Amino acid sequence: MRRVLRALLTLWLLFAGAALARAETIIFTDVNVVPMDRERAIPRTTVIVRDGMIASIGIKAKLPAGTPVIDGKGAWLVPGLADMHNHVTTRDDLTLLLANGVTAMLNMGEATNAFAGRTRIAVNRGDVPGPHIFTAFVVDGDPQYGHFVIRTADEARAIVRLAKANGYSFMKVYTNLSAEAFAALADEAKAQGVAVVGHNVTAVGLAKQLAAGQAMVAHVEEFFTGFFPEPPADDQQAPPGDAHIADAIALVKAHGAFVTSDLFTYRTIAAQFGKPAAVKAYLAAPEARYLSPADRIDWARSSYQKKAVDLSRRVAFEARFVKAMADAGVPLIAGGDAPTIPGLVPGFALHDEIDAMLAAGLTPFQALSAATRTPGEFIAKTVPGAARFGIVAPGYRADLLLVADNPLEKPATLRTPLGAMANGRWHDAAALKAMLAEVAERRAGY
Template sequence: MNDRLRRLPALLFAASMSHALAAQPAPPAPRGVAFVHVNVVPMDRERVLTDQTVVVRGDRIIAIGAGVEPPAGAAVIDGRGTAWLSPGLADMHTHSDSARDMALYLANGVTTVLNMGEASNEFLAQVRPAIERGDKPGPHIHAAFLVDGSPRYGHFTVTNAQEAREIVRLAKTNNYEFIKVYNNLSPPAFHALVDEGRRRGLPVVGHGVTAVGVERQLDAGQLMVAHAEEFLYTCLLQPKAGSTEPVPDETRIPGAIDAIMRNKAFVTADINTYATIARQWGRPAVVERFLRADEVRYLSPDRRLAWRHAGYDDRHGSLDDNLAFLRRFVKAMSDAGVALVAGTDAPTIPGLVPGWSLHDDLAALEQAGLSRYQVLATATRTPGLLFQRADATAVQSGTIDIGRRADLVLSEHNPLEDLATLRHPLGVMVDGRWHDATALRRMLDDIAADYVVAGAPR
């Protein structure tokens, strides 16, 4: 058990307003919550505000300032001048669709997730509303409907423009917020998805479409590219004399960045996802090491089996050169001002456990040369901007400011000096509901215990 979690009760108010996954949720405090004597990392720009009071009422931040008095009757969380308050984190590429996985995200300070395909109907129609009501703990859930042009990968398939338009209407009816495009769409189907998505308020995000090309996709209106490596597959690789495989071409990076910038598009900077695949590529022993990691106790038994049979260890060759290139490409995008968002593909890739994987991605971005502010923006400020672009009526999030949604993480240290402090939250607020570290620990313990009962070893 994390020693920071043991120390928390001395720091925070004793009466927690949140409960574990199996417990009855507490209603939000009727007169609000006040964080007092906290240092704030607002993420509107690179700065800190010391010794502040932040007042939350309902799901919104209503006051911030050094001289703000907590409202009468508000629950008070005292940071004692040493705790740091920053925006809740966002994982902008997940495939989790269970209540337990949502609790894992919350316990890791993740207050927003974007499910990028094939979430179950039960998850979207029952689990998501239960979390929104506060009946279950978890982050805000956004969802993309995944569409491909062939059944090769087992996805929903459209073969022409008419079918593409119909699938967008169906997605809208079922409360999806995005359309995710996959590799094998035909050009007419892709363009119909973009056009109908624009009409219905469902922006297109996703992969590079082989028959279109990611730069032309962006020019057509695709809002976000779901993996940085999609640029490798569609525009940054070039045949090389004496090589049987195409290799990355550094001279093509400026053109790719220009396409992103002129369309004000977003790119998922998922370096750790690609690095995790590269680590196990052709190496069976690596997956077994992943399965012995401590956080795997919180992974469902069926997902552990899926990891073991994912097949990356059967591949040949090496991805190391591509990985090194991607690190340089992501750094170049960041230097150019591209709107990068963090995303992990958890838990479909062996080695990526929901929640923990986001912290690993942030660490990988820092190792690629991004500043800590730039890294933290990929999981806070920039996702908030993306959701605003997708829906101008959406509640603003991703920064700490009056009127913003009250999604917050309390940490022991300044994340702009040490991102790893976010791995051990002292407490997490989502939609104005506070979960202290004791409640977060209980969530994790209950999930691990459930999986032991289900037959999965600790």
């Protein structure tokens, strides 16, 4: 009974905190703005939001009495974070994302029908708390990974049309798709205005995939199998020579493609190969209290721990590769890949990825760009009619994050938001903490 009452109280707090966000106009006063259009800050200014869109910066308009005002008290207003690779499908996990300052996300496959339809629509309308949702429909040519299987050109064309009709913004290709099916899918996707993203298709290769219009490579490690020379037969986990990095960068830039930085994901996978103790440690970590029972079971049963593979040299290579891409102007987008991989908890994993990029030598502006501005550019390029987001500027969706310090100087401040705005709703620090507490309380009952 006590647990039920506590949950009801938390829900009341959530909705009480969210009521402010339903106002047509909200004013942020005395905020330092890091707009992320370039590396700069706008000191102690005013930002006005109308109908979920940024209306002005630095203009003090006369507004009706009772207009909600958020007094920043010198805090820093930045674009909300974007997780461009996850597998979140539940409202609790959406809550975890939002509580961590994530205001936009891309589900990269296996979303339930209810999530891709009803939940996505409700969240994007502002009826349910969560980040703005985009979805990708994943297809493969073999059922071994559990993805939707297509084998012919006709099936490929049909599935693109079906995915578009059901609100998917992207087609995600997987490893075992046939060359014939990929070619038809890429052609139909172009005709339908649906972008192609995903893995290396073994029968095609990244060079031909990008030439055919694939807009995004879903993992940095796809270059190992899809572009870089094969490793020696007696050392299958050997990384390519650094001299090949320039070729990969030239390929991506020639086609204007985006690459998902998943340094933390790959490092986490590498750390648990053949090591059951690593998975136990992930399950004992503080963030694991937010996991669903199903995810806890899946983590414990993960196949990674059953086979010893040394990926340490490839992990180090990826860090150098991502740093080189960032310095060369390759558009990187950040992704957390949670919660399907042990060690990756929704929301927290994106912060871990930002930290991994910083550890690889990226500047705070480069790392934060991959989680804000560049995802906005990616969606603007690939999703017709989508509202602009990713920078703080008039005419952009008010995906906003309020933090205590300048994240270009102290990136760790992003982990403890003072408030977040997504889909027209403002959630202060108390509401965000209540969200986390409510998820932990509910999942502690299992």
